[in-house]
Amino acid sequence: MEKRDLVIIGGGSAGLSAAVAAFDLGLESILIIERGSHLGGILNQCIHTGFGLSTFNEQLTGPEYASRYMKMIEDRNIEYRLETNVLEISPDKIVTVTSTAGLSQIEAGAIILATGCYERNAGAILLPGDRPRGILTAGQAQEYINIRGYSVGKTHFYFRKWRYWTHYGEKNDLGRCPSFGSGGTYAV
Numbered sequence: 001m002e003k004r005d006l007v008i009i010g011g012g013s014a015g016l017s018a019a020v021a022a023f024d025l026g027l028e029s030i031l032i033i034e035r036g037s038h039l040g041g042i043l044n045q046c047i048h049t050g051f052g053l054s055t056f057n058e059q060l061t062g063p064e065y066a067s068r069y070m071k072m073i074e075d076r077n078i079e080y081r082l083e084t085n086v087l088e089i090s091p092d093k094i095v096t097v098t099s100t101a102g103l104s105q106i107e108a109g110a111i112i113l114a115t116g117c118y119e120r121n122a123g124a125i126l127l128p129g130d131r132p133r134g135i136l137t138a139g140q141a142q143e144y145i146n147i148r149g150y151s152v153g154k155t156h157f158y159f160r161k162w163r164y165w166t167h168y169g170e171k172n173d174l175g176r177c178p179s180f181g182s183g184g185t186y187a188v
């Protein structure tokens with residue numbers, strides 16, 4: 001069975017920065033496992049600016065911020081596997097993964113879970129009823145518009161419970177922002 005000192009599950013900003021930090025502290029046997037086809041996680045669909053002010057002292061888009069970390073990963077020769085999904089972690093830190101190569105297992109000295117967060121859909125927040133056509137979470141709308149290049153509608157109703165992202169002084173209503181970046185749920 002393969003062995004690594006550290007297995008990081010998730011290649012988003014948290015996983016990438018954890019890998020860089022671990023490497024810089026002297027760990028070399030590191031493996032990042034990412035089920036998507038690219039590193040970067042949610043950053044890839046956040047094409048608006050507002051990232052990087054603290055870490056790089058620059059205004060970067062999500063993909064630009066991610067590419068900085070990808071370069072650090074490449075520069076350090078840190079191993080990563082894309083399109084590889086973690087199915088199970090055993091109590092003795094055996095990580096079971098599936099990929100186009102099939103099912104395999106990796107024995108980890110330590111594991112970092114950096115699998116991000118998921119938006120809660122209507123069912124999860126106990127809103128009764130079906131999910132009518134046209135109601136999207138922010139993440140779905142962001143993926144349609146920013147990654148796939150689809151329009152999600154001409155008029156919109158936008159419902160937001162909270163605001164948490166890294167826009168500084170920029171109003172981010174749908175009508176003003178060239179890309180879509182937001183938290184909450186909205187309908188078009």
Ligand SMILES: Cc1cc2nc3c(=O)[nH]c(=O)nc-3n(C[C@H](O)[C@H](O)[C@H](O)COP(=O)(O)OP(=O)(O)OC[C@H]3O[C@@H](n4cnc5c(N)ncnc54)[C@H](O)[C@@H]3O)c2cc1C
Nearest residue numbers: 010011012013014034035041042085086115116139165166
């Ligand atoms: C729609 C949306 C918009 C957001 N916009 C902003 C914003 O504008 N500014 C901001 O600061 N924050 C924003 N956030 C918050 C954002 O989640 C964090 O800022 C940050 O990107 C989270 O990084 P992360 O590495 O923790 O998670 P993610 O970027 O989500 O990365 C987690 C990675 O883990 C992978 N993964 C999950 N499960 C498995 C598994 N079983 N096996 C293998 N891989 C797995 C996923 O594919 C993903 O690539 C947004 C979040 C969402 C959902």
